[in-house]
Amino acid sequence: MKKYENNDSQLVNEYKNGNEKAFEELVNRYKNKVFTTILLIVKDHYLAEDILQDTFIKAIHTIKSGKYNEQGKFLPWLGRIAHNLAIDYFRREKRYPITELDESDSYLERFTEQSPEALHIQKETHNRLRMLIQMLPEKQREVLIMRHYADMSFQEIAESTNVSVNTALGRMRYALINLRKQMTKNKLKYDLNNYPE
Secondary structure, rough: OOOOOHHHHHHHHHOOOOOOHHHHHHHHHHHHHHHHHHHHHHHHHHHHHHHHHHHHHHHHHHHHHOOOOOOOHHHHHHHHHHHHHHHHHHHOOOOOOOOOOOOHHHHHHHHOOOOOHHHHHHHHHHHHHHHHHOOOHHHHHHHHHHHOOOOOOOOHHHHHOOOOOHHHHHHHHHHHHHHHHHHHOOOOOOOOOOOOO
């Protein structure tokens, strides 16, 4: 199989001109990142797979109909489609997305120092921290998880959630302030590098 070195815009144009392999390359490039974004919202592997498939189907219809105009921003555009489909699912089902954080989630290590004392604190407060993250307002929790768990940039978060970078930064700031307040109130230790005064 030919290895594609083309950028996203070139691949979209090739696909418009009938090259099915070009879209296959786009899928291969981004399916894992888009799947992670969806899974963070729906927390159901099979449902996330369905929404991932719907995301690419919608992308195909948009490109083939000539309505795609996000040159150079394919991934953020795809992320917005995925995000909107996942949120639409919850609106239809009248369910509220709950993010269950697994004890193996490596991003939790970012919330505490990695000294022996911090590792002990992390072990003792792990469940409480998970609960505090769940108590954050939905939009703050979403940005925090996308940044710390999916390792997305604020630009990617902004484009995926269809807000400005400043709004994404503001939501992250308030999420951290709220977490820090709750942790202080509940006498949990936290890393000042992640939660500056």
